[in-house]
Amino acid sequence: xxxxxxxxxxxxxxxxxxxxxxxxxxxxxxxxxxxxIALSEAFYPVLSVFEVALRNSLNRELITxxxxxxxxxxxxxxxxxxxxxxxxxTAQRQITKRGENTTASKVVAELTLGFWVRLFNVEYxxxxxxxxxxxxxxxxxxxxxxxxxxxxxxxxxxxxNRVYHNEPIAWNLKSLEDIHxxxxxxxxxxxxxxxxxxxxxxxxxxxxxxxxxxxx
Numbered sequence: 001x002x003x004x005x006x007x008x009x010x011x012x013x014x015x016x017x018x019x020x021x022x023x024x025x026x027x028x029x030x031x032x033x034x035x036x037i038a039l040s041e042a043f044y045p046v047l048s049v050f051e052v053a054l055r056n057s058l059n060r061e062l063i064t065x066x067x068x069x070x071x072x073x074x075x076x077x078x079x080x081x082x083x084x085x086x087x088x089x090t091a092q093r094q095i096t097k098r099g100e101n102t103t104a105s106k107v108v109a110e111l112t113l114g115f116w117v118r119l120f121n122v123e124y125x126x127x128x129x130x131x132x133x134x135x136x137x138x139x140x141x142x143x144x145x146x147x148x149x150x151x152x153x154x155x156x157x158x159x160x161n162r163v164y165h166n167e168p169i170a171w172n173l174k175s176l177e178d179i180h181x182x183x184x185x186x187x188x189x190x191x192x193x194x195x196x197x198x199x200x201x202x203x204x205x206x207x208x209x210x211x212x213x214x215x216x
Contacts, residue, residue, distance in 0.1 A: 001030065017168060028215065035211045036170040040163045042207040046183050047160050049198050053190050054153075055116050057135035059108045065131040069104040080127045087115045117157045120150035139189035149189075152182050173208060180204050 003026050007015045015033065022029040062071040076085045091110035095102050119128055129146045136149060159179050162169055169176065187194040 002026065003029075006030065006033065021171075031214055032170060035215060036168055038207055039170050039176060039204075039211065040166070042202075042204045043163050043169075043180070045201040046180060046187070046198050046204065047156075047163060049194065050156060050183050050187055051113050051160070053187060053194060054135075055108060055111070055113075057190050058116055058119065058132060061131050061135045064134075065128075072104070072107050078127070081124065084115070084118070087111060087118075091115075113157050113160060117150075117153045120146055120153060122146070122150075136189040138192045149186075152186050155179065156183050156186065170211070173212060176208060 003015070003019060010033075015029075018029040018033050019026065022032065063069050065071065066074050068074070072088045075081050075088060088107065088111070091107050091112075092102050094110055095106050100106060118124075119132060125146050133144055133146075133149075136144060139149070156179065159169070161167075184195050184198065187198065
């Protein structure tokens with residue numbers, strides 16, 4: 001496997017970032033590309049648990065807030081929330097396209113991570129924050145403010161999108177350690193047992209330790 005092969009299979013544009021980063025060292029550039037794949041894989045457990053746990057926690061609070069599992073139906077008629085309906089309608093169309101019934105649980109599963117994170121935008125603070133803050137029962141009360149939750153959620157969402165869209169993430173290994181720690185922290189806010197649950201499948205620490213050695 002060499003530069004010519006990788007550029008043919010994965011495109012010159014994608015691979016040029018790695019070869020330009022390691023000029024004159026084709027071997028280490030290829031190792032760096034492998035490292036990016038390994039690190040992306042290592043993030044899957046923590047990111048998948050984060051996404052599912054977040055949406056389920058928020059869904060629970062929205063059910064309580066609107067007093068119905070079909071809270072998404074009431075979004076359109078709630079002043080200040082109507083612009084969220086576009087994403088709900090898209091989710092409903094996707095379910096219908098598959099020939100499935102549009103149940104409340106399927107809508108929840110179909111909504112994007114971007115939708116759930118967006119609920120903490122400043123424009124919804126007066127409408128949603130009072131109820132949605134309860135989704136983070138283990139966050140210290142003194143720190144439990146909308147912007148203290150919105151910022152890390154957006155960081156994790158942006159990073160998750162890079163991983164899931166096969167973008168390069170392995171340029172700054174310290175930043176990867178930071179985002180991993182931040183994700184674990186948010187999980188602990190949702191449920192204090194989730195960090196231990198993730199550990200059973202989390203190979204991030206050993207993966208990044210090995211890569212630090214290989215990329216020297």
